[in-house]
Amino acid sequence: MKNKGILKGYVEKEIARGRALKRNIGEYISKERYESVFCQSDTRPLPVKNLDKAMEGLAETFRIYNSSAVNRNYSENGRSNDVRQKRSHTGYSAVRKAKGKNVIPVWYQQDKENGRTYLSFASIGRYAYENTMYDLVGYRRPCTSRKYLCKACALFGMASDDSSLGSRIRITDATLQGDAKTAFMDDVVLQELAGPKISYLPFYTGSGQTTKMLTYDQNAQIRGRKFYWHSEFKGADPGAERPARTQRNATMQLVKAGETFLFQVYYDRITDTELKELIWTLTLGENTADSRRCHKIGHGKPLGLGSAKIVIDRQQERLAENGYRLEDVPVEPADDVFASFRIKNAVLKLVSMDTTKGRDVCYPIVMSSSAGGSRSNSNEDAGHRWFGANYKPGNKPARYSLPDAAQKDLTLPAYVTKSR
Numbered sequence: 001m002k003n004k005g006i007l008k009g010y011v012e013k014e015i016a017r018g019r020a021l022k023r024n025i026g027e028y029i030s031k032e033r034y035e036s037v038f039c040q041s042d043t044r045p046l047p048v049k050n051l052d053k054a055m056e057g058l059a060e061t062f063r064i065y066n067s068s069a070v071n072r073n074y075s076e077n078g079r080s081n082d083v084r085q086k087r088s089h090t091g092y093s094a095v096r097k098a099k100g101k102n103v104i105p106v107w108y109q110q111d112k113e114n115g116r117t118y119l120s121f122a123s124i125g126r127y128a129y130e131n132t133m134y135d136l137v138g139y140r141r142p143c144t145s146r147k148y149l150c151k152a153c154a155l156f157g158m159a160s161d162d163s164s165l166g167s168r169i170r171i172t173d174a175t176l177q178g179d180a181k182t183a184f185m186d187d188v189v190l191q192e193l194a195g196p197k198i199s200y201l202p203f204y205t206g207s208g209q210t211t212k213m214l215t216y217d218q219n220a221q222i223r224g225r226k227f228y229w230h231s232e233f234k235g236a237d238p239g240a241e242r243p244a245r246t247q248r249n250a251t252m253q254l255v256k257a258g259e260t261f262l263f264q265v266y267y268d269r270i271t272d273t274e275l276k277e278l279i280w281t282l283t284l285g286e287n288t289a290d291s292r293r294c295h296k297i298g299h300g301k302p303l304g305l306g307s308a309k310i311v312i313d314r315q316q317e318r319l320a321e322n323g324y325r326l327e328d329v330p331v332e333p334a335d336d337v338f339a340s341f342r343i344k345n346a347v348l349k350l351v352s353m354d355t356t357k358g359r360d361v362c363y364p365i366v367m368s369s370s371a372g373g374s375r376s377n378s379n380e381d382a383g384h385r386w387f388g389a390n391y392k393p394g395n396k397p398a399r400y401s402l403p404d405a406a407q408k409d410l411t412l413p414a415y416v417t418k419s420r
């Protein structure tokens, strides 16, 4: 076993009065403590102080891998419903088959610092952690008190169990300005989208470098907020003529590039600073239609959809002096709304169409050295190999984590496979 720290073992049910307790796999997580964890090479049970939690985590992993909404390769019979997909995942059918047999093979790791044990069905598999996402987001947690509000909640309002605050901003629906008959493309089946794979710690934890990081329970912090790079739309499913409908793909009516929508933003009881920040946030500091600083809005962002430029064409203020009237005021997209140059620099890079211009925005790639350095086509497999080569949970830090947005080089090197 190469990955020091992750070991093979099994969970065995208690043998009572010489007779094995009959349990179904579906109910093997029970409030009664009847499971023990054994190392493969030892007959004494391991001391596991968080057994209930560990077994709950294992049950959650089982549920996730048996959900086609999460596990894109899931197929009950081991055969993929999608002819284009070579491999499928049976949702750990061996575990299902162990029904009634009282022993579940597992991989486990024990954290010396916090004394917890983690169970999984695969060595580089999903481990369930006791820290929840809420624990991990740190200061990025949603505001819960009117006394301590971030700028966004102060302006857009918030609601928690204890207190709430109304919004001082109202945004109307955006209406299409062009001809609805010509503004849309034919329906497009989008490539599959799935949720983030947060179990890949080097990409999701703070300063991802994480020397010996094994779990989210070791002082981990989520790195930051998610942004999407601008990219060319290439997200149409190539097999779209006969789409395999899953819970992860979608048929969409897409608006053609270059169409215009109009909407209003109403503000009330706003300070000068807040107004300045609101204008910057809408225009990203450039109030012109040809600006390269764009937002990403709506569905399909990782597929290249949703790049939109917001331009303020008119700003009016209602004045109560001499009766009641509307007055045009000049739009002033001030540039001094950032607390630090580093943050400003990072945000500008994230929103600029130029950052990724001419580049392929994709998952890390695998190159085959045998085919003259060509990119491997079986990308489904290839992606896994990159991630596996980059980081094996254990005693070594990951080779690469996602670059900081403010960093000059935003690329990750390809993984070159040896010729076969």
Ligand SMILES: [Zn+2]
Binding pocket: 142, 143, 149, 150, 151, 152, 153, 154, 158
């Ligand atoms: Zn807030």
